[in-house]
Amino acid sequence: MTLQMQWSLLLPVLLPVAAMVLVLVVDAVAPRARLAAPVIGAFGLVGGAVTALPGLVATGPRLTLCTPAPDGRCLWDGGPLASTLQVAALLATLAVLALMSIRRAGVIEVVLLLASASGAAAVVASRDLGTWLITLELATLPVIALVAWRDRRAAAHGALTLLTTSLVSFGLLVLGTALWVTATGDPTLTGQSLAAAWEAPETRTLAGLATVVLLAGLAFKLSAVPFHAWTPTTLTSGPLPVSALLASASKLAAVGALVVVLAPYDAVVGGRPGPHVVVSALVVLTVASMLVGTVMALRQSEVVRLLAWSTVAQAGWILLPLTALTVAGRQAAAAYALVYAVASLVAFAAVRAVHGWRVEDGRELTAYRGLLRRDPVAGGTLALALLVLAGLPPGVIGLVAKVVALRPAVAAGLWPVALVAVVAAVLGIAVYVRWFAVLFGEPEAGAPARPRSRRASLAVAVVGAAVLVVTSVLPQLLVGLVS
Amino acid sequence: MNGALWVAHLLVGIPVLASVLTLALRRTPALAALVATGAGLVSVVVSFVGMAVAPTRGVNLLQLREPLRVGSIEMPFELGSGPSTVAVAAVVAVVAAAVLVFTRWYLADDDRLAQFAATVLLFTAAMMLVVHARDLVLTLVGWEVMGWCSYLLIGHWSRKESARRAAHKAFLVTRVADIAFVLGIVILAAGAGSTGLDAVVAHWSEGGVEPWVRSLALAFVVIGVLGKSAQFPFQDWLPDAMEGPTPASALIHAATMVAAGTVVLAQLFEVLVVADGARWLLGLATAVTMVGAAVLALGQSDLKRLLAWSTVSQVAIMLSALATTTKELGPDPALFHLWSHAVFKSLLFLTIGWLSVVAGSTLAVALRGSANVHQLARVAWLFGLLALAGAPFVVGGLSKEHVITTAYEGAIGAGGPGVIVLAALLVTVVLTAAYATRAHLVVAAALPDGESLDDEARMPSAPVIVALAVLTVVTVVGGLVLLTGLFDIHGVSPWWMLLTVVLILIGGGTVWSARSRTTDGDPRDAFVRTPRQRALADGGLGFDTAYRRVVVTPVLGLARVVAFLDREVVDGYVRGAAASAGIAGWLTERGHRREAASGGVALVALGLLVAAGTAVLAWR
Numbered sequence A: 001m002t003l004q005m006q007w008s009l010l011l012p013v014l015l016p017v018a019a020m021v022l023v024l025v026v027d028a029v030a031p032r033a034r035l036a037a038p039v040i041g042a043f044g045l046v047g048g049a050v051t052a053l054p055g056l057v058a059t060g061p062r063l064t065l066c067t068p069a070p071d072g073r074c075l076w077d078g079g080p081l082a083s084t085l086q087v088a089a090l091l092a093t094l095a096v097l098a099l100m101s102i103r104r105a106g107v108i109e110v111v112l113l114l115a116s117a118s119g120a121a122a123v124v125a126s127r128d129l130g131t132w133l134i135t136l137e138l139a140t141l142p143v144i145a146l147v148a149w150r151d152r153r154a155a156a157h158g159a160l161t162l163l164t165t166s167l168v169s170f171g172l173l174v175l176g177t178a179l180w181v182t183a184t185g186d187p188t189l190t191g192q193s194l195a196a197a198w199e200a201p202e203t204r205t206l207a208g209l210a211t212v213v214l215l216a217g218l219a220f221k222l223s224a225v226p227f228h229a230w231t232p233t234t235l236t237s238g239p240l241p242v243s244a245l246l247a248s249a250s251k252l253a254a255v256g257a258l259v260v261v262l263a264p265y266d267a268v269v270g271g272r273p274g275p276h277v278v279v280s281a282l283v284v285l286t287v288a289s290m291l292v293g294t295v296m297a298l299r300q301s302e303v304v305r306l307l308a309w310s311t312v313a314q315a316g317w318i319l320l321p322l323t324a325l326t327v328a329g330r331q332a333a334a335a336y337a338l339v340y341a342v343a344s345l346v347a348f349a350a351v352r353a354v355h356g357w358r359v360e361d362g363r364e365l366t367a368y369r370g371l372l373r374r375d376p377v378a379g380g381t382l383a384l385a386l387l388v389l390a391g392l393p394p395g396v397i398g399l400v401a402k403v404v405a406l407r408p409a410v411a412a413g414l415w416p417v418a419l420v421a422v423v424a425a426v427l428g429i430a431v432y433v434r435w436f437a438v439l440f441g442e443p444e445a446g447a448p449a450r451p452r453s454r455r456a457s458l459a460v461a462v463v464g465a466a467v468l469v470v471t472s473v474l475p476q477l478l479v480g481l482v483s
Numbered sequence B: 001m002n003g004a005l006w007v008a009h010l011l012v013g014i015p016v017l018a019s020v021l022t023l024a025l026r027r028t029p030a031l032a033a034l035v036a037t038g039a040g041l042v043s044v045v046v047s048f049v050g051m052a053v054a055p056t057r058g059v060n061l062l063q064l065r066e067p068l069r070v071g072s073i074e075m076p077f078e079l080g081s082g083p084s085t086v087a088v089a090a091v092v093a094v095v096a097a098a099v100l101v102f103t104r105w106y107l108a109d110d111d112r113l114a115q116f117a118a119t120v121l122l123f124t125a126a127m128m129l130v131v132h133a134r135d136l137v138l139t140l141v142g143w144e145v146m147g148w149c150s151y152l153l154i155g156h157w158s159r160k161e162s163a164r165r166a167a168h169k170a171f172l173v174t175r176v177a178d179i180a181f182v183l184g185i186v187i188l189a190a191g192a193g194s195t196g197l198d199a200v201v202a203h204w205s206e207g208g209v210e211p212w213v214r215s216l217a218l219a220f221v222v223i224g225v226l227g228k229s230a231q232f233p234f235q236d237w238l239p240d241a242m243e244g245p246t247p248a249s250a251l252i253h254a255a256t257m258v259a260a261g262t263v264v265l266a267q268l269f270e271v272l273v274v275a276d277g278a279r280w281l282l283g284l285a286t287a288v289t290m291v292g293a294a295v296l297a298l299g300q301s302d303l304k305r306l307l308a309w310s311t312v313s314q315v316a317i318m319l320s321a322l323a324t325t326t327k328e329l330g331p332d333p334a335l336f337h338l339w340s341h342a343v344f345k346s347l348l349f350l351t352i353g354w355l356s357v358v359a360g361s362t363l364a365v366a367l368r369g370s371a372n373v374h375q376l377a378r379v380a381w382l383f384g385l386l387a388l389a390g391a392p393f394v395v396g397g398l399s400k401e402h403v404i405t406t407a408y409e410g411a412i413g414a415g416g417p418g419v420i421v422l423a424a425l426l427v428t429v430v431l432t433a434a435y436a437t438r439a440h441l442v443v444a445a446a447l448p449d450g451e452s453l454d455d456e457a458r459m460p461s462a463p464v465i466v467a468l469a470v471l472t473v474v475t476v477v478g479g480l481v482l483l484t485g486l487f488d489i490h491g492v493s494p495w496w497m498l499l500t501v502v503l504i505l506i507g508g509g510t511v512w513s514a515r516s517r518t519t520d521g522d523p524r525d526a527f528v529r530t531p532r533q534r535a536l537a538d539g540g541l542g543f544d545t546a547y548r549r550v551v552v553t554p555v556l557g558l559a560r561v562v563a564f565l566d567r568e569v570v571d572g573y574v575r576g577a578a579a580s581a582g583i584a585g586w587l588t589e590r591g592h593r594r595e596a597a598s599g600g601v602a603l604v605a606l607g608l609l610v611a612a613g614t615a616v617l618a619w620r
Helices: A007-029 A036-053 A079-097 A109-122 A129-148 A153-184 A191-199 A201-222 A230-237 A238-248 A249-267 A276-299 A303-322 A327-355 A374-389 A398-409 A416-437 A455-475 A478-482 B003-024 B029-052 B081-106 B113-132 B136-154 B163-191 B196-206 B211-228 B237-242 B244-253 B256-265 B276-299 B304-325 B332-359 B376-391 B395-412 B419-441 B461-483 B494-517 B533-540 B538-593 B599-618
Strands: A063-067 A074-077 B068-070 B071-073
Touching: A007 A036, A007 A063, A007 A079, A007 A109, A007 B599, A036 A079, A063 A276, A074 A109, A074 A129, A074 B029, A074 B081, A079 A109, A079 A238, A079 A249, A079 A327, A079 A416, A079 A455, A109 A129, A109 A249, A109 B163, A129 A153, A129 A249, A129 B256, A153 A191, A153 A230, A191 A201, A191 A249, A201 A249, A201 A276, A201 A303, A230 A238, A230 A303, A230 A455, A238 A249, A238 A303, A238 A327, A249 A327, A276 A303, A276 A416, A276 B068, A276 B538, A303 A327, A303 A374, A303 A398, A303 A416, A303 B003, A327 A374, A327 A398, A327 A416, A327 A478, A374 A416, A374 A455, A398 A416, A398 A478, A398 B538, A416 B003, B003 B029, B029 B081, B068 B376, B071 B304, B081 B244, B081 B461, B113 B136, B113 B237, B113 B256, B136 B163, B136 B211, B136 B237, B136 B244, B136 B256, B163 B196, B163 B211, B163 B237, B163 B538, B211 B256, B211 B276, B211 B395, B237 B244, B237 B276, B237 B304, B244 B256, B244 B276, B244 B304, B244 B332, B244 B395, B276 B304, B276 B419, B276 B538, B304 B395, B304 B419, B332 B376, B332 B461, B376 B419, B376 B494, B395 B419, B395 B494, B419 B494, B461 B538, B533 B538
Parallel strands: none
Antiparallel strands: A063 A074, B068 B071
């Protein structure tokens, strides 16, 4: 079998991989060049993102790895949606690399980050189950190692939790893949074969079951309730940059994977019988994530744990537009995930700038009292990020993202879900305003001292905040990017 | 831009800028008052120039520029000018300048003289804006600024409880009426698709409009006018506003606030004349007001309050001209009465301000014989009252004749409230002559032997004397303004003139003869005999109590109910939501208490159960 190849479409993935190889080679040749690894890694990530940029504005199809006609299937789609997620995931990884601090990031960390980034960039573009499954795991497994790569008992504990869930998740994904291939007889994720399977009752049931199992597996990656248990433990015990990675790049990879799996449902969504099983599974995940995540976040006083539970709640918001099973819904989910990833990166960067690189204790809300006065840059960016997460002006983009996410669900007639979302949004305001309010007021005497080396963290926070400000002023940038 | 338009902009702009400047100079009150007075005099000069360059009748003077568009509404934001406009603007400028001159003397020792002068200027600017506005939004802006300035001026002596209450009362009562005014303007603008006066008049005066909608819109505007002009049933705030300094009263009564309604209705005249419902409302309210206020004026024990009630009565006469006039006669009889009333009422107020300084009070008992202080005071008071009573050929007499003629023409020519208004006018002529005679008899009475009022310290400064002299002269010969042709006025019948002279003589003679029947020489006591009647007259027939019973108490009760509903019912849901979120959080937290690596497995098992359950459900 010969595959028609177009290398330029694969570059966003190949460049990080090449950088990874180069890092290893350089390390073997010149082990003393400590700065080489992060610099090469950064170049790999930026190069990958730059090569994905043409896809943002492309109008024609960007398919490659196609089997020969007549019934040719393409295993790779570098369309606008996939390219957007690729750029976002690669740049988010770059931000995490900056948070790790260029001097401390060793060869291992850089290699693991690059591996995870190339997996994330690949999974969003893949169109066949084999590539999809492998690259999804490539995006996830290095993160476990990154969590564990600390001589700290809690970190090992967190890594173990993540490992357990990842294994279960992997099992489910493999099971789902097998069921899908059984149902459709096709290893690619295309609408025609799903529609064909949907015709016959037996294969229809099997396809529905396959999708539900795949959704369950992905819900682990997305930390949607009830597959969320690892999130608070891992995010609080691992290093802060890795937590930021889990909340941003990994989230984008999971959303991309979900979008790829749900894309074939375009072919069956209007038919009779419709894909009610998939919709109800998505609705259960959405509602449970939103409510549980929000009320749990409401009770947290440790900031990273609060951010972890907010991740769970935001996973519900990402799933919300997907319940419509439409193109608009998938675009809205990607848009929401983008906004969430930037805002949470800013929040993590600000927390990192406040606490320095190894402080795991004292990350209580009370330590942030009066932050706006004693540390205007970190406090201001954090305040903006919290407003965006809450969806309150002047963080307009957060509000726009919430409206964009609600619209497909409402258009599909899922009013009850939209109502739950509104309730969750109101409760969510309370979550973030609790923290936001603490930032004002008089600084306390016992406030933590300002860490010394934090330029990179501040830079990440400022750049991210600038992105949020620009998109708040011109929300059509974001909406136009994914639609 | 045309010369007349320049004048219009200057007349609005100069007082505003001078007001800001005066406020900036408040640390040096004498200088600030000087600046304010200078600005007032400059405005007078500009307004005279305006009279010279006035556009001829029928010429439409508008700036040519693109109107602002807000939604589907056009907002031209234009000022305009016309013959009667320049005449009214001139009298406003003259009165404002006289008031400022008088203020410098009257409030020389006041620590907030500069603030007072600044407010007077702003007030004048707002009135100028209403006079010149060719856009309903500008009219509304001027209207509301006047309401606010009147609050500040009436409450100027804010250390006095009664002044604070009077200011609040004036503000609240006019505000309540303003609700209707704003509604009316909104309806007018929405119907025409523009806030421009010409577009509004053109749209609403044509035949295609539903008559009841037109009457409703105009009735709303009329209600707002009744509030601002202190007409029934809103009349009670104006006598209480006498708590303010006398210059403020002169300004409010003569040229600005209460007269603004006449100006606005004259601008909307072509719509008003075909809105019969609004005309009936206006005619009935003014008929009741002019008679009732004249009766109350006769019964006042405080001469300043007598003047206040006379203002209410006279403004009712102006507005009644608008209610009864026909399309041919136009609104100018009302504007001419506004013009003459502004002259003689400012003269009367400034004179009584001087006399109250002499006597130390504005009570009739204290003012007895106080006009003997100076020959000018005696002359000014006499001619002011003659004009008020409507004696022939002084300015007030001429304009009142025209109003009566207008009402007669309206009564025989067109429908509407002409007959009722005419009857009320004739009764009012008698009553006005009566209370004017009383005011003269009290103030100009001979002093008892041995008493003298020659007190140099109480003599006003030379500019004040000049201002009063000028106003007196204008009161006597002001009727000559008709020769300029600025007012479009038709002739009056000599028979009506004869009849009013007879009526005036009846009213004045009755009071004159009643004087001898009283002990202290105040003819009032012959009409208002018991202390209870006097209290009723001084209290404005108890309308203050009625306001509190009918409006304030129910509104406060409603407010309490709403506050209760908000606090106990609506907030209950909010508190309940917060509590249930807290409980839900506590329960969820209990479910997550064990965060061991294996602890996750329990949840994983739960998740798998859910997935399997869904799958089984799907297996149909």
